[in-house]
Amino acid sequence: MEVFSLDMRTLNFIMILFSCIYCIGLLLYQRPNELHPNHLHPRNSGPSALSRTHLRDNTQRSTNSVKGLKVFALALLAMGAGPLLISFRGFVSEWFSIVVANMLIAFAFQMLLHGLCSFRESTFRYSYACMTLIPIVFGLFVYFTYIEPSISARIVVIASYLVIVSFASVKALQSGTRYDLPLAVKMMSGTYFLYGLFMLFRGYHTIASASVTEFMSAGLVHQLTFLFSIFLIVSISFCMLWMINARQLHAINELSFYDSLTKIRNRRALDLFVHDLKDRKDKTPRPMSLIMLDIDHFKCINDEYGHVVGDRVIQTVSGVLRNTLPSHGSMFRYGGDEVIIVLDDHDIKVTANLAERLRQKIEHAPYVDNLAVQPTCSFGVAQIHGDESWDSAVSRADKALYQAKKNGRNTVYISPMAQLKQVYA
Known part of the structure; x- marks a missing residue:
């Protein structure tokens, strides 16, 4: 020793x-270290007001106790x-x-x-x-x-x-x-x-x-x-x-997988979801359906009330969707005012009923910013069949959405089987 x-x-x-x-x-x-959002921009030009608020929220969230x-x-x-x-x-x-x-x-x-x-x-x-x-x-x-x-x-x-x-x-x-x-x-x-x-x-x-x-x-x-x-x-x-x-x-x-405006998953998250979807379909084949929707007359809302109100409309609609969608549903912002919803183990009938319930919830949502802006949405529904590709199913849901718009908007349209036959023709 x-x-x-x-x-x-x-x-x-x-x-x-x-x-x-x-x-x-x-x-x-x-x-917490307080960092002003403008400090992140080399020319101090600053993002929009909504982007600044979101960035500040994220900064505070990352420095929580x-x-x-x-x-x-x-x-x-x-x-x-x-x-x-x-x-x-x-x-x-x-x-x-x-x-x-x-x-x-x-x-x-x-x-x-x-x-x-x-x-x-x-x-x-x-x-x-x-x-x-x-x-x-x-x-x-x-x-x-x-x-x-x-x-x-x-x-x-x-x-x-x-x-x-x-x-x-x-x-x-x-x-x-x-x-x-x-x-x-x-x-x-x-x-x-x-x-x-x-x-x-x-x-x-x-x-x-x-x-x-x-x-x-x-x-x-x-x-x-x-x-x-x-x-x-x-x-x-x-x-x-x-x-x-x-x-x-x-x-x-x-x-990085969530859209800053709507707080729902973004296109990047959708790409990963689709990649994993192929493996899930091979292992456990079961019915899967899509809902594609967008906001009616959204361009007119932006032109008449401005993009700030337009953003509020998108937030209102996405809030209704988040609160109504079942837990096993996956929702993504597809682009602009379009949203795509994927429902696992749902046939076309159950999916169409859910789309109708979502449509009614959005139709009766409160007015945006106390203005005479009552958002409505059109819905296209399609079921993924057998070995059908993701792109094919999305294309059919998009065509169904177009038909809903063509038929007067604020409605749900189901992709007919004839479209599926055309895909495999």
Whole structure:
């Protein structure tokens, strides 16, 4: 043991430094950074008013508070405060350098667990169960400090508690319902698991070895405790930032598949949907139908009331569609004022009834901006048959929509089988 030795006070200082740095970094990461949309444009020309509002909303959404992150960051600070008081052993009273110092460490691990339960949206019963042990740990530290002083007993007490909290943290990470990058979750879980195993070994080693008489000059195992704690701080902080960044990238990717005006999926999302559709048709062949619709007299609305009101009309219609469409339906903005709806496991009759219900809902929607603008829509319905291609089905739905327009608008028209026969002729 004397061949390889570590200075306890130096390790203490490094642990305190890392705790403070990561705490400040995570707290600053939590703080929203306000970025004006105009700053994103080189010539500061600025987008339209609606685009600015949407961009500002997206910026605020991406900087929303991360659940559990503040508790997690403050726990790192408490984890550094404990060793700070320990390093003053011999200069301050035992109450601060032993009892308060170790209770800060115990509270720090408890706060980390609570923050992880919140962050991963796991049950809090793991946190509450460990919290009930805090008074017991406190009582044992008071007992083994003032009534029957024993450094070895205190080491066993804190090591036992950290074993329990570390394994509870692994369980909270693994059982969380919030989707996070699996590799990051496994890495943080592995870090806690290794730390728990080391603390288990430390407790066993303390019981099996001679009594410790001076903590600051204890053996290598107790010196390695600080190295393992530094490793824990660095690893879990890195994993936390890794998971947060992965969430934000996922959110940005999701936004790229949605139309900013209507809040429904865009043409890019439709292209991916069609690509996946071919595989689904091969694996589970079942009826699938399309609804294609557009807003009646939309060009006249834009010309008479302006494009701002036209945008409001599109938003009103898309809002009705979102609220009425069943959960198994997929809706996409096809272009301009056109929307295409794909219904899985729906035959032509059920799809036509749904289209009629959508038509009536839109027809009775509130007036837009208190103006005499009552939007109506025309609908074309087609069912995908057998090996029919996507382009063929869309073409038939588009022709049915044209017939609905031709027949007076604000109506539903079903693609006849004759059109399908023409496709295969």
